[in-house]
Structures are given as structure tokens and as C-alpha cells.
Amino acid sequence: MKYLTKILLVFTLALTAFACQETHNHTNVETGTTYTCPMHPQIVENQPGSCPVCGMDLVPVSKPKATAKDTNNTLVLSDSQIKLGNITIQPVQTGQIAANTILTGRLVPDETQVDLISSRAAGRIEKLYVKETGVPIRKGQPLYDLYSEDLLTLEREYLLTLEQYQNFGQQETRYASFLEAARQKLRLFGLTEGQISRLSKSKRPDARITFLSPRPGIVTEIAAAEGIYVPEGGLLYRLTNLNKLWVEAELYAGEALAVKTGDKIQVSVPGIAPQIARVSFVNPEFRQNSQVVIMRAEMPNPKGNLLPGMPATITLTSASGKEIILPQEAVIREQQGAHVWLKRGKNTFQPRMVTTGEAGTNNISIQSGLSLGDTVVVTGAYLLYSEHVLKNGNDLMASHQH
Numbered sequence: 001m002k003y004l005t006k007i008l009l010v011f012t013l014a015l016t017a018f019a020c021q022e023t024h025n026h027t028n029v030e031t032g033t034t035y036t037c038p039m040h041p042q043i044v045e046n047q048p049g050s051c052p053v054c055g056m057d058l059v060p061v062s063k064p065k066a067t068a069k070d071t072n073n074t075l076v077l078s079d080s081q082i083k084l085g086n087i088t089i090q091p092v093q094t095g096q097i098a099a100n101t102i103l104t105g106r107l108v109p110d111e112t113q114v115d116l117i118s119s120r121a122a123g124r125i126e127k128l129y130v131k132e133t134g135v136p137i138r139k140g141q142p143l144y145d146l147y148s149e150d151l152l153t154l155e156r157e158y159l160l161t162l163e164q165y166q167n168f169g170q171q172e173t174r175y176a177s178f179l180e181a182a183r184q185k186l187r188l189f190g191l192t193e194g195q196i197s198r199l200s201k202s203k204r205p206d207a208r209i210t211f212l213s214p215r216p217g218i219v220t221e222i223a224a225a226e227g228i229y230v231p232e233g234g235l236l237y238r239l240t241n242l243n244k245l246w247v248e249a250e251l252y253a254g255e256a257l258a259v260k261t262g263d264k265i266q267v268s269v270p271g272i273a274p275q276i277a278r279v280s281f282v283n284p285e286f287r288q289n290s291q292v293v294i295m296r297a298e299m300p301n302p303k304g305n306l307l308p309g310m311p312a313t314i315t316l317t318s319a320s321g322k323e324i325i326l327p328q329e330a331v332i333r334e335q336q337g338a339h340v341w342l343k344r345g346k347n348t349f350q351p352r353m354v355t356t357g358e359a360g361t362n363n364i365s366i367q368s369g370l371s372l373g374d375t376v377v378v379t380g381a382y383l384l385y386s387e388h389v390l391k392n393g394n395d396l397m398a399s400h401q402h
Contacts, residue, residue, distance in 0.1 A: 086384030105249035123148030
């Protein structure tokens with residue numbers, strides 16, 4: 001009998017302790033106090049104790065009582081939370097979205113800056129002063145020596161006319177016109193004023209004439225060699241002035257409609273800061289056997305650091321019509337959709353489901369869900385979203401207003 005009495009006494013004490021513990025837990029739930037680890041916030045308990053991960057003492061966290069606003073996903077923050085979270089707001093406004101289209105292009109020589117150096121008379125190339133491509137040429141620099149019987153005949157004709165003018169020019173004015181005509185022939189065949197003056201002084205014609213570059217540029221092609229005979233007009237050199245280049249890109253029909261002559265585009269070349277170029281030409285027809293058209297823009301190259309053949313990235317910017325726009329960071333995107341946070345009062349915020357449209361570099365258009373007069377959180381929206389998830393779970397879309 002005494003043994004049975006002891007068993008009943010122990011059972012009664014256990015029930016009492018369990019009831020006390022349940023009462024204590026119930027009290028914690030009623031008061032809304034939970035305990036969490038400062039280092040591991042995912043650990044949440046209804047009573048004091050130690051963190052099962054790191055062993056630190058759990059600290060109390062007071063959960064605010066539910067209100068009617070809480071049922072609408074409304075968040076109320078303190079002034080310090082707003083300051084620390086860098087939460088800023090702005091009224092909804094309209095504007096234009098600048099949409100960017102990225103194209104791949106290539107730098108090519110400006111064909112209007114390409115010069116062909118051809119033989120001014122039939123003859124034999126005695127010497128080439130420039131024998132490799134890529135060499136810069138200045139105006140007046142020797143390019144080649146040409147042996148030509150035709151030039152020798154013109155020189156003799158000029159010297160004869162000069163002698164007649166010196167002997168009879170005072171009596172007959174026509175000899176002056178004869179001399180000028182002979183001088184003009186030499187000019188047309190490529191002789192400079194300096195070469196003609198030296199011929200006038202020496203009175204000795206030379207069948208081997210040194211021809212000079214008529215303009216500056218870069219030698220991009222050499223079509224002659226020493227010792228060969230060339231006809232009058234035969235190609236010898238191709239010079240390209242690289243002070244201005246073209247950048248070309250292929251456009252589809254829809255892209256070509258958004259580009260017109262005179263538009264400014266941004267061109268980026270690897271290793272060189274982006275530059276602004278102006279569209280000079282958009283081909284009105286498709287490239288043969290393709291569905292693309294060629295766009296061409298002019299690029300200044302005063303420093304000469306741009307070279308034909310370099311790849312380029314072209315950015316085309318087009319603006320939409322007036323519509324509601326927000327900064328990109330104001331819109332929270334998740335699997336269920338997109339939403340923003342509206343200000344509903346002092347330090348009070350509520351999510352609003354929205355439908356987004358075209359996005360630009362920094363802004364995005366809002367097709368529905370907002371109207372003029374709304375005030376939207378533009379920085380710190382993700383902090384509000386995280387705060388809501390911590391307090392209420394991640395079912396944010398359930399009570400969105402649309």
C-alpha cells in the first residue's frame with residue numbers, strides 16, 4: 001500500500017509540473033514573446049534556453065499584436081528603421097523609357113578619305129620609296145621614281161618654249177601663253193612647282209622623275225614593284241586618311257525603322273573609352289541574300305588610336321511615349337509577379353501588385369496598378385519585403401491590392 005501511495009504522489013507531481021510548463025508556454029504565446037539566437041535568427045523558441053547551434057543564450061523578441069492593418073500586409077516601421085534602411089519615397093510620375101539596343105559592329109575605313117595614287121605617265125618604276133603597308137605618309141613625301149619617255153618629251157618641249165620666251169617674249173606676247181601652256185602640261189603630269197623651277201634653272205631634262213605624295217595618309221595597298229612597266233593611270237598606291245573612320249553594323253528591318261540619318265549613337269571599342277558617333281547612312285535595301293540592312297556612322301579619330309578592323313559595340317537608344325515610370329530598384333519581382341510598396345501614412349507601408357512594361361537602363365514602365373498621386377518607395381523596397389517575410393511569411397501576393 002505504501003509503495004502504491006508513492007507512485008501516485010510522483011505521478012501527481014509530474015502532472016503538476018507539466019501543467020505549469022504548459023501554462024508558462026501559453027503565457028509566452030499570449031504575450032507574443034519568443035526567443036531567438038542573436039547569431040542564428042532562424043532559431044525561434046517559445047521559452048528561454050540555449051541555441052542548439054552555438055550555445056548562446058536565447059534573447060526575447062516581442063512580436064507586435066496583430067491589428068487590422070497587419071491583415072492587409074501593412075508594415076509600420078520606426079524612424080530609426082527607416083533611416084538605417086535608407087527608405088526613400090517619391091510621388092508617381094510620368095516620363096519616357098529610354099530603351100537600348102546593343103549591336104555588334106566593326107570599324108572600316110572612310111571611303112571618302114581613300115586616295116588612289118596612279119602613274120601619271122607610261123613608263124618604268126625605277127624606285128619605290130615606300131615598300132610596305134601601314135606606313136604613314138605626309139604630303140610632299142617622295143613615293144616613287146618613274147622613267148618615262150613621254151615626260152622627257154614634255155620637259156624638252158617646255159625648255160624650248162622657255163628659250164623662245166626669253167628670246168622673243170618682249171616683242172611677241174604670244175610666247176608667254178605658249179610658256180604657260182607648256183608649264184601647265186608638266187603640272188598635269190604630276191610635277192610640282194619646285195621641280196619645274198629646278199628644270200628652268202638647270203636647262204637639263206631628266207627622264208627619271210621623282211613623284212611626291214599629293215596628300216597625307218596611311219599606305220594600305222602597294223600595287224607596284226621596282227622594275228615593272230606601268231601604263232598611264234596604272235594603280236601604284238592606295239592611301240587612307242584615318243582621321244575619320246566609319247563604324248558599320250547590321251540591322252534587322254524593325255531596328256532600321258528606329259534609326260535615321262543624323263542620330264547619335266554610342267560606340268565602344270575594347271580598350272578605348274566610349275565615343276559618340278553620328279549616323280551618316282542607313283542602306284534603304286537589304287544586303288544581298290540576307291534580311292539585314294547596313295547602318296554606317298562617322299567616328300572622329302584625331303588621336304589615331306582607332307584602326308580599321310577593330311570590333312565595336314553599338315548602343316542605340318530609343319524613347320517611348322509618356323507613361324508611368326519608376327526606378328528599377330523600386331519594383332520587387334518574384335515568382336508570383338511584381339509589386340511595389342506604397343506609403344499609407346506616417347512610417348506605414350503597404351504592397352501593391354503592378355504590371356510592368358518596357359524596361360530601360362535605370363527605369364521601368366508601369367502598365368497597371370498605380371496612378372498619379374500614389375507615393376512609392378524607391379529605395380529600401382527589398383528591406384520592406386524582407387521585413388514582411390520575417391514577420392508574416394512569404395505569401396505576400398495573397399492580399400495585394402490590384
